[in-house]
Amino acid sequence: MNDSESSPLRDQIAALPREFPPARDLWPEIQAQMQRLDPNTLSQVEPSALKSTRSTFRRYRLPLAIAAVLSLAAGLHWLRPAASGPSWAVSPLAGEPRVDRAILTGPAQLREGGWLETNSTSRARLTVGAIGEVSVEPNSRLRLINTSSTNHRLQLVRGTMHAMIWAPPRLFFVETPSATAIDLGCAYTLTVDDHGASVLEVTSGYVALEHGGRESIIPSGLMCITRPGAGPGTPFAVTASTEFRQAIDRFDAGDAAALSAVITKAGRDDAITLWHLLTRVSAATRGTVFDKLAALQPAPSGVTREGIVQGDAAMRSRWGEELGLSVGIAARP
C-alpha cells in the first residue's frame, strides 16, 4: 500500500470490527441441516420442514415453525408408554459427580427428588427425557423436582448449567432462588451464585424469567442478572458496554436515577432492554423510554406514545412482537 496515499484508509481498515454477529439467529437452521446429516443425533424431525425461506417475516416464522415441528415429534414420543419411573439419565463427564451422595462412576438415573452435585473437578450430563440435555458444570448442586409429559422441572441451588432443549415452550423449568427460568426453545446457560443471584445468557432461541408476577423475555444474544427478592432483571445484549451494563445494574437495584444513563447510553442493540423498561418505570418517565425506543425501533402502526404511557399492555405486546419477542409473548399461558 502506498503509505502517503493510503495511510488514512489503512487506519480505517485496522479499525474495522473483526467480528459482528448476524442480525438473526442462524443456529436453528444450522441445527436442522446438521440433523439432516446426522438423523440420529436429534429427535426425529423431517428436516425438509425446517428449510429456510426468504421473506420479510422469516426471522419470526422459522423459530415458530421449528418449535411446531419439534412439538409434534416430542408429542409423538410422549404418547409412548414410559419404560420406567420418572427419572432422567445422568452420566459423568469429568471427575466424580454425586447423585444422592453416591459417586457416579457411569450412566445412572436421577429420580424425582434426587440431588446431583459436582465438586470443583467434576461435571455431569443429564438427558431431559426426550426433549433435551443439560450439562452441569463444577461446583453445582441441583435437584430434579419432577418430570412428566407436561412439566420438567429442576431446581438449581448453585453452580452453572447449560441447557439445550428442543421442546415446545414452557415445558422445561429451572427454579433458582431468584427466579424461574422457563424454556421457550433452544439453548442457554444459567449460573447461580452462593447468594442466590443468577445470571442467564441465552445462546439460541428464547427463555423467560419469572418471579412474583414479573417477567423478562430473553432472546438469543441477551443476558439477564437477577437478584433474590427483586424479580427478573432487565435483559441486555451480551455485547453491551460496561457502562450500559452498570447503568442497568444500578437501575435494577432500585436506583431510579440510573434510568437517564440507561437511556442516554442505549444504542441500536438495546431496544429489547428499553422495551422491558416500559413496565418498570413510572408513568411519568415512561414517555422518555418510549421516545428513545421509538428512535431505535419505530413504534408499529397503532402503537401510540399516549397508549404506552398509559400502560396499554396490548400496545406493548405488539411492539414486543415487532422486536422479535413474539415467541415469548405468544407462549404466555
Place this chain on the structure above:
Amino acid sequence: MTALCQHEPLLLNRPVVDADDESALIRRACQRDQQAFAQLYHRHVGRVHALCRRMAADIPHAEELTQAVFVKLWEKLGLFRGESTFGTWLHRLTVNTVLTDFRSTRRREARVFGTDDPAALETPSSPASAGLRLDLEQAISGLPPRARVIFVLHDVEGYTHEEIAALLELQTGTTKAQLHRARQLLQEALR
C-alpha cells in the same frame, strides 16, 4: 464461588461463565456433541459472519454462507488436526466455502467474477447495517466483486498475493492490480 450480588463490579466485566476450553469443546463436538458444537458456533459466528458479509456484500447471502460454513464444519471437524489454531483453521474453511459457493453457480459466479463496473461504487449493492462503520463498510460492499474479494482477503484478512492467487486461480500480477484498483476506488468513495 464468586458472589454475583451487591453490585460486584467484576460481574459486569468478566465472562458470565467459564466455559470449557476450546480444545475440549472441539473434542466433544467431534464426538457429535451438539451442545459443544453450539458453543463453538456461538464463539465463532461473529468472526465467520463478518468475513462472509464482506466477501459477499449481501446480507441474506452472507447468512446463508455462514450457515453453510458451520454445516461444513460439523461435517469436517474430525479433519482438524490442531496444526494451526482452530480459529485459523475455521477462517480458511470459511474462505474456501465462500469461494466454492461463488464458483458453484453461474449467478454467484457472475457476482464475483463478472464485469468490474466502477459505477457499482455509486450504487452500493447492499447497505451496511447496525453498528458497522458505515462509510468504509458500504464502500467495500460497493466494490466490483473480484476487487472486493481480493481487497478483503489482502487488506482486511492479511492474506498474501500468492495465497490469494492460488485461491482464485489467478496470477499474482492480476491480484495486485485488482487490489490497487480497489484501494483507489475506496479512497475516491471515502473522500
